[in-house]
Amino acid sequence: MKLLIVDDSNVIRQRIARLAADARLPNMDIVGQARNGAEALLMFQREKPDVVTMDLTMPELGGVEATEQMVALKNDVVILVVSALSDKPTALRALKKGAQGFLYKPFTDDQLVTALQEVVRP
Amino acid sequence: MKTNQAGFLRKYRAIVVAIALFVTIDIALIAYNVTASYQIDRLAAVRDLSGSERSSSQIVLRALLELEADYTSKGAINADAQKALRERATLINDATRVFREGGRMPGNVDGIEYPAASTPAAIRAAEKISSLWQPYYALVTPLTSNATFDGEPLAKAVAYARANNGELFGAINDLVNDAQDRVNAETNVLRIAQVVGILLALANFIFTALLAFRRLIASDRVIAKAQKETGDILATVKEGLFLITPDYKVGEQMSASLKDVLRKDVPIGQNLFDMLGPMVTPQTLEAARDYVELLFGKRVKESLVYSLNPLSEVEVGSEGAKRYLGFQFNRVLEGEDVSYLLVTVQDATERVNLAAQVAAAKSRTREEMEVLLRVLSNDPTDVREFLRRTESALEQINDGLRQVSRRTGENYLALVNAVFRSVHSIKSESAALNLEMFEGIAHDFETDLIALRDRGDVEGADMVKLTLHLDDLFESVNSVRGFLDRISGGGVSEAERSASARFVESLRGLGRRIAADQGKEVKVTAELPVFDRLPEAMADEIRGIGLQLLRNAVAHGIEEPDERKQLGKSAIGLVHFSCRDVGQRTIEFTVRDDGRGVSPKRIREALARSGRYAQADIDAMSDRDVVMKIFEPGVSTISGSTRDAGHGAGMDVVINRVNALSGRISMSTQGHSHTEFRMRFPMPGSAVSETAVLRQTA
Amino acid sequence: MSDLKEEEIKVFTDAVAHYFGQLTREPAAVRGAYLEREGEATPVYDFSGRIMVTGQYRGSVTLSAPRAMIRHLLVALHETDQSEDNLRDTVGELANTLAGNARKYFGENMEISVPVTAAGAIPGSDTGRDRPYVIMVNWKTYNASLVVDIERAS
Incomplete structure (x- = not known):
């Protein structure tokens, strides 16, 4: 499974990347790490990932818009919103645009792994 | 979906088996019916053919007789008889062969495959027919085709016919009867089989129906039960x-x-x-x-x-x-x-109830503010003094908190005790000035501090609570000061009154209030000749000591009016304060009440109640040692806690203040008579001389 | 009565304590608390993260932590990149946690800004109380400061 990580925080990106290698998440290949929505969309078009972890408040292009455009490009993409800042209505908007799940920051290693497991479960 | 199917099969297995059985019985019955009918048809054909053979034998005989009669009388050949003879003889010949060997009639005229005779009787009859017919047929054959024949062969044939016809007829008849018997037997068997089959199918149907019915009833019952359970859950669940x-x-x-x-x-x-x-x-x-x-x-x-x-x-x-x-x-x-x-x-109301409580507390503060305003208009100078002292005490507390938060391994409990002493003093002073707002905050502060002290294992996180109370007190100081500034404007002359006069007024105010709270009557008297000349800091400390000791005296020492009367005392308790220069640059401050005295017995009880000493240790102490325990923090002879007593902190505060002034304290007491605290403090700076004695009564 | 409750301050101290607890199994502990004098500077360490709040509450919450503490935290998270940016980023995440917990507790009564971070002190903040609450937080051998400078707008 191809994973794209979208977050403006370097620490968070690297943490997700490290956790994606967890044994409980077999076949998870990181195909890109983006710092904002615009960068994420470019990578998305190039790599056509299966799973995306999506921050919501980012410079350039926000997570809700990025989610909408990704779903338009590839309807079966699985998007997990990972955000601390977004209020509930914003998170709900991202879900309405086609994201499948939401995880509050900060998260523990287990919480992220479990959320990724859950979100890719058919 | 697969699992659903498997579940369905398991659930309805009995019914499925019953239906399968029903179908099997029906198919078997139909199959048997078909084969049995075919068998019966063949046997009926045998019966019919043998019947024809039987009648043919009679026709052959009659034809022979007619041929003979015509031949004898007219010398002519009866063509009709000859034709009948030919046809019937051929039929008998063919039938005889068919019955012996099985097979079809020549030309397969009736399309039936005849079985060879199979029962013993039939075989016997067929053999007999054959043996009688062979010579008969040999005799008849020349008579059937020729246009003319002699009388002799005819006579021979007729003679044979006459001689053997009875036997031949009997044999053919046996064959007919055998076939008829078999048809009857097969038909009976078929009928019985049909009846049995129908009965079986009926039984099967009844069984299936019963089974299905029972299952329906059972599943109805299960549904009803499930509905009842759901209903029960829905009726009783809290959410x-x-x-x-x-x-x-x-x-x-x-x-x-x-x-x-x-x-x-x-x-x-x-x-x-x-x-x-x-x-x-x-x-x-x-x-x-x-x-x-x-x-x-x-x-x-x-x-x-x-x-x-x-x-x-x-x-x-x-x-x-x-x-x-x-x-x-x-x-x-x-x-x-x-x-x-x-x-x-x-x-989820309980979750957010706390917020509501805060709102209530805020409105309470407003009420307190109004009470405060009334007081303020009376004596702004005292209040300013109080604010100044309180603020400096609060800064000291905050410094303590600050130091503790930056070091490791701090003794939080010691800090809590120190803060407690300061807060208790603030409470005493605010009570003296009738500043209920401060008194209330200080009391809440104290209550939390006591909870921490009693818990013992105080930790850093508990300091947050202290800062909140501290901030409350700071805020109150600020708001009251701001208010004073606004109302005083150009300054009020009240400030001119002497420190001793204000002190006495505080004492009288506090004495009156505590006495009223406790249903007692108290008169405060004072001789404070040197008080006005003491340095401000020293006067503050002595003032604090005086207020605390008054608090103790009224709460613990003075008896209730009825009790006093029974003891022959005046109903009104007396508390006397004096502050004198006793020479050698020493100030003596005494507080004496005419109450019940410090009772070692009551202190022993209080010590036992406090849980700090084992009963054996308490019993082992001398009365003097026991009385000295009142100077330890946390010992009170009052079992409940009111805002005036019961926290067991008062004497602790007194001792600390005495120490702060490098003074010494002694106590004398006698049961039902009096308690007196006597303190001596070195005078900082120059000596003062005794001038006048001021006596005031409340 | 104070306009803030102990529970409300605890929202922030708990957030910090749990952050460390969740990520490293060793929660941060409150070592003590005091009021900062009017006009005086609150304790500042190498990296600071702050959230500003508006709505029914006004002011800011600032976390300031020494470099060594953040580095140690990253090590505990198996994070090898110890660059200045990453350290600052981490303090930002901590501030994010404060925001997240505050949002959960205060709900719609508090609007919370995106965290700002700085090396050292964050300039310009005197929006809140006369005497801000200073809470000293301890994790392993390090001290960090959490300054709750929020007042209820009334």
Whole structure:
């Protein structure tokens, strides 16, 4: 499974990347790490990932818009919103645009792994 | 789906087997019917053919006789008889062969495959027919084809016929009867088989029907039971439960408590959002709509969106009856589709009650402020003095907190005790000035400090609580000072009154108040000749000591009026203060009451109650040692805690202040007579001389 | 009565304590608390993260932590990149946690800004109380400061 990580925080990106290698998440290949929505969309078009972890408040292009455009490009993409800042209505908007799940920051290693497991479960 | 099928099979196995049996019986019956009918047809054909053979034998005889009669009388050949003879003889010949060997008639005229004779009787008859017929046929044959023949062969044939016809007829008849018997037998068997088959099918049908019926009744019972259980759950569960359909309508089943939790009836079929509409803001309603839509959709993962539920805490109800409701939504799946959402509603009011308590506390503060304003108009100078002292005490407390928070391994308990002493003094002073607002805050502060002290294992996180109280006191100092500034404007002459006069007034105020609270009567007297000349800091400390000792005297020493009268004392208790220069640059401050005295017995009880000493240790102490224990923190002879006594801190405060002034304290007491505290302090700076004695009474 | 409750301050101290607890199984502990004098500077360490709040509450919450503490935290998270940016980023995440917890507790009564971070002190903040609450937080051998400078708008 191809994973794209979208977050403006370097620490968070690297943490997700490290956790994606967890044994409980077999076949998870990181195909890109983006710092904002615009960068994420470019990578998305190039790599056509299966799973995306999506921050919501980012410079350039926000997570809700990025989610909408990704779903338009590839309807079966699985998007997990990972955000601390977004209020509930914003998170709900991202879900309405086609994201499948939401995880509050900060998260523990287990919480992220479990959320990724859950979100890719058919 | 597969598992469903397997489940279905298991559930209805008996019925399936019964139906299969029913079908099998029917097929077997039909198959038997077909084969038996075919068999019967063949036997009937045998019977018919043998019947024809039988009558043919008679026709052959008659034809022979006719031929003979015509031949004898006319010498002519009867052509009709000859033709009958030919045809019938041929038939008999063919039938005889068929019955012996089996097979078809020549030319397969009737299309029937005849069986060879199979029963012993038939075989015997067929053999006999054959043996009688062979010579007969040999005699008859020349008579059938020739246009002319002699009389002799005819006579021979007739003679043979006459001689053997009876026997031949009998044999053929046996064959006919045998065939008829077999037809009858087969037909009977078939009939019996049909009856048995029908009976079997009927039995099977009844069995199947019973089985199905029983299962139906059983499953009805299970459904009824399940419905009752569901009903029981819905009737007893505390939370409000209901279902919503994919078109957002309220389903039929809901818990009985739903209307209690929501405090309104929920009509079945009502639109969820119509129901929520009056309870929540339009924004929340919109978010709720989004959330519910998402849950009905297949795309989001339920467990990954719970945290976004906009209805997890919803404020409902009007002003004064505010409540908080928590709605929780769970998918109910049917196959892969979300057929319902299960909605759980809980009252979440308790969770947010604390906020309401704060609001109440704030309004209480306003009331206190009004009380304070009345006091202020009387004596602003005292209040300013109080504010100055209080603020400096608060700064000291804060410094203590600051130091502790930056070091490791601090003794939080020691800090708590130190803070407690300061706060207790603030409380005493504010009580003396009737500043109930400060007294209240200080009392709350004290209560928390006592809880910490009693708990023992004080930790850093507990300091947060202290800063809040501290901030309250700072705030109060500021707001009262601001208020004073506003009302005083150009300055009030009250400041001109002497320190001793203000001290005495404080003492009288506090004495009056505590006495009133405790149902006692008290008179405060004072001789304070040197008080006005003491340095400010020293006067402050002595003032604090005086207020605390007055507090103790009224709360612990002075008896209730009735008790005093019984003892022959005046109903009004006396507390006398004196502050004198006793020479050698030494100030003596005494506080004497005419109450019940310090009772070692009561202190022993208090020590036991405090739990700090084992009963054996207490018993081992001398009365003197026991009395000295009142100078330890945390010992009080009053069992409950009021704002004036019972925290067991007063003497602790006194000792600390005495120490701060490098003084010494002694106590003398006598039961039912008096208690006197005598303190001596070195005078800082130059000596003072005794001038006048001021006596004031309350 | 104070306009803030102990529970409300605890929202922030708990957030910090749990952050460390969740990520490293060793929660941060409150070592003490005091009031900062009017006009005086609150304790500042190498990296600071702050959230500003508006709405029914006004002011800011600032976390300031020494470099060594953040580095140690990253090590505990198996994070090898110890660059200045990453350290600052981490303090930002901590501030994010404060925001997240505050949002959960205060709900719609508090609007919370995106965290700002700085090496050292964050300039310009005197929006809140006369005497801000200073809470000293300890994790392993390090001290960090949490300054709750929020007042209830009334």
